[in-house]
Amino acid sequence: MRRMHRVLWWYGWSVLVVLFTFFPVYLMVKISLSSPTEVLTPHPFLGLPAMTGEHWRTLLTSGTLWPPLGKSFAVACWTMLGAVGLATPAAYVLARLPPTWKYGLLLGLFASRMVPEVGIALPIAVRFLSWGLVDTQVGLVLAHLIKVLPLVTWVLVGTFETIPVEVEEAAQVDGCHRLAVLTRVVFPLAAPGVAVAALFAWLESWNEFTYALYLSLTENTLPLQTYYYVTRGNWFDAATYATLLTVPVMIVTASLQRYLKAGYLTGAVQG
Amino acid sequence: MPRLLQRYTLHGLMLLPLCVYLVVFTGLPLLSCVVVSFTDAASHAFPSWNNYLALVSLGQFSPALRNTLWLTSVGVSLEILCGLGVALILQHVVWGRAVVRTIILTPLGVPTIVAGVMFTYLFGSTGYINAFLQRLGVIDIPLDWLGGDWHSLGVLLGAELWKVTPMVTLIMLAGLESIPASALEAAAVDGASGWRRFWYITLPLLRPSLTMAVVLRAIDAFRIFELPLLLTGKSLPVLGTLAYSEYYEYDNPFTSAAAASLLLGMIALCLGGYLLVMARRQEGLS
Numbered sequence: 001m002r003r004m005h006r007v008l009w010w011y012g013w014s015v016l017v018v019l020f021t022f023f024p025v026y027l028m029v030k031i032s033l034s035s036p037t038e039v040l041t042p043h044p045f046l047g048l049p050a051m052t053g054e055h056w057r058t059l060l061t062s063g064t065l066w067p068p069l070g071k072s073f074a075v076a077c078w079t080m081l082g083a084v085g086l087a088t089p090a091a092y093v094l095a096r097l098p099p100t101w102k103y104g105l106l107l108g109l110f111a112s113r114m115v116p117e118v119g120i121a122l123p124i125a126v127r128f129l130s131w132g133l134v135d136t137q138v139g140l141v142l143a144h145l146i147k148v149l150p151l152v153t154w155v156l157v158g159t160f161e162t163i164p165v166e167v168e169e170a171a172q173v174d175g176c177h178r179l180a181v182l183t184r185v186v187f188p189l190a191a192p193g194v195a196v197a198a199l200f201a202w203l204e205s206w207n208e209f210t211y212a213l214y215l216s217l218t219e220n221t222l223p224l225q226t227y228y229y230v231t232r233g234n235w236f237d238a239a240t241y242a243t244l245l246t247v248p249v250m251i252v253t254a255s256l257q258r259y260l261k262a263g264y265l266t267g268a269v270q271g
Numbered sequence: 272m273p274r275l276l277q278r279y280t281l282h283g284l285m286l287l288p289l290c291v292y293l294v295v296f297t298g299l300p301l302l303s304c305v306v307v308s309f310t311d312a313a314s315h316a317f318p319s320w321n322n323y324l325a326l327v328s329l330g331q332f333s334p335a336l337r338n339t340l341w342l343t344s345v346g347v348s349l350e351i352l353c354g355l356g357v358a359l360i361l362q363h364v365v366w367g368r369a370v371v372r373t374i375i376l377t378p379l380g381v382p383t384i385v386a387g388v389m390f391t392y393l394f395g396s397t398g399y400i401n402a403f404l405q406r407l408g409v410i411d412i413p414l415d416w417l418g419g420d421w422h423s424l425g426v427l428l429g430a431e432l433w434k435v436t437p438m439v440t441l442i443m444l445a446g447l448e449s450i451p452a453s454a455l456e457a458a459a460v461d462g463a464s465g466w467r468r469f470w471y472i473t474l475p476l477l478r479p480s481l482t483m484a485v486v487l488r489a490i491d492a493f494r495i496f497e498l499p500l501l502l503t504g505k506s507l508p509v510l511g512t513l514a515y516s517e518y519y520e521y522d523n524p525f526t527s528a529a530a531a532s533l534l535l536g537m538i539a540l541c542l543g544g545y546l547l548v549m550a551r552r553q554e555g556l557s
Contacts, residue, residue, distance in 0.1 A: 006465075010363035017357055018374050024389035024433065025377060027399065031392060046399070086292060089285035096282075112297045114490045114538055118514040119531035122524060123300040123307070146296050149289065178281060207382040209497050213515070223384045230388055230501055235395075242388040246381055253380030254373065 028246075032056065032239035039235065055236045059244070064225070069244075072206060072222040075137050079144040079205035083152045084198050086145070091156030092186065096165070106157065109150040120146060121214040128215060135219045143211040148204045152197045159193025160186070199252050207249060301535070308528035322529040329526070331516075335508040338424065338499075339534075342509065343492040346428055350488055351481065353432060354439025358447055361440070376437045383434060387501035390430040391417075394502075419506030427507065430498050435491070439484050446480025447473070486545040490538050510534050 031039055033051045059065055094102055124143055125134070133139030163186060171185045172178070187194075209223045216224055222245050229238040311319040326332055357375060364371050378386065393400050394416040401413040416422050450473060458468045496511035505516070510530055518527035 006363075010360055013356075014360045014364045014371050017360060018371060021375055021377060021433070024386070024393065025381065027392050028385070028389050086288050090289035093282045093286045109293075111542065112293060114542060115297065115301060116494045116511065116514075116531055116534040116538065118494075118496065118511050118527070119304045119535050120297060120300045122514070122518055122527055122531060123303040124296070125518075126524060127300075142296065145292065149292060153289065207384075209382075209384050214519075223382060226384055226388060227501060230391060231504075235392065238388050238391075242385040246385050249382060250377065250380040253376075257373065257376065 025246075028239050029243055031235060032243045034236075036236065055240045059237070059240045065241075065244075068220045068222045068225040071137060071140075071219060075140045075144065075221065076202045076205040078137065078141045079148055080198050080202040082141060082145050083148045083201040084194060087149055087152040087156055087197070088187070088190075088194060091153045092160050092182070092190075094153070095157045095160035102157075106154070109153055113147070113150045117147070117210040121211050124211070125214040134215055135217050139215050140212060140221070141205075143215055144205040144208055147208065147211070148201045151204060152201050155197040155200060156190070156193060159190050159197070162193075163189050196256060199256060203249055203252055207245075304528050305532050305535070307525060308532040310525065312523070312525040322525045323533075326517075326526045326529045326533075329513075329517075331505075331508045331513055332530075335510050335513040335530075338507060339493060339495070339509045339511075341424060342427065342431070342495060343489055346431055346492050347485060347488045349428065349432060350435050350439050351484055353436045354484065355443050355477075355481075357436060357440045358443035361444060362447055375440065378434050379437045381434065383497045384501060386430055386434040387498050390426060390433075390498075390502060394426045417503050417506065419503060423503045423507045427495075427498055427502060430502060431492075431495065434498075435488065439488065442480055442484045442487075443477070446477045449480075450476045482545070482548075486541065489541050493534055493538050493541070 030046075032055055033053070035050065035052045035054065038050070094105055097105070121143070124146075128134050128139045128143075131139075133142070167185060167189070168181050171181045176184065207223065208221075209227070212221045212224050213227075220228065222241065226238060226241040226245055229241055306317070308322050309318040309320070310316070311321045312325075361368065361372055361375065381389075392398055395401075396413045396415055396417075398416070400416070401410070404410045405413070414422065416426050454472055454476070455468055458472055463471070494511060495509055496515070499507055499509045500512050500515065504512075508516075510533060514527045514530035514534070517523050517530060
């Protein structure tokens with residue numbers, strides 16, 4: 001009987017937590033599918049009585065969607081490529097350094113993720129204005145790399161640490177050149193980890209808000225476009241944009257769930 | 272010797288681009304932010320405290336500082352409590368754990384800005400919470416949740432909690448998994464109740480994870496930006512949004528840099544304190 005009570009206690013709480021977590025997401029998707037008469041009343045309705053694709057149709061046909069979507073997508077892809085290109089070789093070296101050096105440098109990387117973004121974004125924005133990089137994709141990619149590189153390096157060092165040095169030595173004994181050991185043995189072995197890190201990089205850039213806010217005057221990214229509709233008080237456009245922004249993130253996060261280790265996320269989530 | 276040199280040349284070349292990038296795009300901007308914050312706006316004299324004096328004299332400053340400190344202290348305590356609670360729930364839920372885990376971790380996959388949008392639907396003046404309370408008869412006229420008083424702090428806290436608890440949960444889960452089952456079993460055999468086992472075994476063994484979570488969350492909480500910007504805007508400033516509006520709306524990079532440097536100082540203090548405590552603890556052990 002006591003056992004029964006205990007089981008009920010834990011399941012009761014889990015249901016509550018699940019509801020608390022799920023409800024806001026449901027509400028957002030529901031609003032993106034509801035007609036205004038149902039939501040903008042003193043007694044808004046919670047269910048899904050009459051779904052309408054009206055807001056999604058306006059979203060797709062209005063012409064305000066494609067430029068921000070394209071910019072966000074392109075910037076995320078370039079950031080991903082840049083981050084992997086810069087971080088992979090460095091992470092390999094870091095993983096093979098003597099422990100004191102390694103932890104010192106990793107601590108530095110970690111600290112660079114802890115810095116307030118409004119502090120970095122300000123001088124960057126001022127400088128990019130004079131370099132003509134504001135409102136360009138290049139400028140935003142450069143800014144996103146600031147945020148993404150430490151995370152990607154962090155994840156990749158963990159990956160390279162799992163590859164034993166003996167594998168490299170064996171390849172060298174077999175007559176492999178040092179560079180060839182890397183390109184033919186080590187990097188292929190690390191490919192799954194690199195793929196995970198690349199996806200994290202893509203997501204971080206896709207979600208990024210603060211640098212984009214400082215570095216965009218007229219050409220919005222998708223998060224900025226969402227923010228714009230919220231400040232205009234347009235519930236339905238905000239809901240469709242926010243849902244659209246979330247879908248890829250949710251898909252990727254869900255598929256990466258087993259890689260979501262506490263260490264990877266340090267500083268990846270913030271208010 | 273040439274071989275050795277060759278070896279380190281290759282390693283150096285591989286490490287160099289990352290280091291250069293971090294110096295040019297993180298180190299130098301930070302330095303310039305701090306330098307600008309100590310440069311007088313009119314005469315460009317350095318060092319000068321004028322920007323900080325100007326910052327402190329802003330009407331928005333003391334609420335911003337108070338809100339930031341309040342959100343950090345209360346917010347982080349609540350996040351740790353909830354994160355630990357949810358981790359314990361996940362540990363005890365056997366049937367359907369994978370599903371529960373996936374749903375509970377969804378906020379990790381929701382961009383912060385979107386979390387803000389969701390909470391405007393709940394707490395906007397025509398939002399669902401007001402409608403619900405009106406239907407229950409608790410209130411007659413809709414409450415202005417996001418107007419800037421303690422209500423808004425509560426909403427902000429709720430949104431932050433919703434978004435961030437899963438990360439704390441992950442840290443706690445990792446910590447809980449590292450506790451040897453044999454210790455808990457031994458205590459159970461000796462007749463310790465579930466509560467006492469938690470208090471005397473689980474919690475002390477969880478201390479490293481708890482410390483890590485507190486520090487990580489505190490650092491992030493100081494930097495809170497997107498949620499207040501979107502949910503409450505000017506009516507509830509924090510240091511981050513103050514720094515933004517000083518630059519973007521009033522075109523004053525000097526006070527903005529001062530606010531950002533203040534934030535940086537608080538974070539550095541927090542991180543430095545943690546490292547100091549860790550170093551001292553390690554000395555005590557050896």
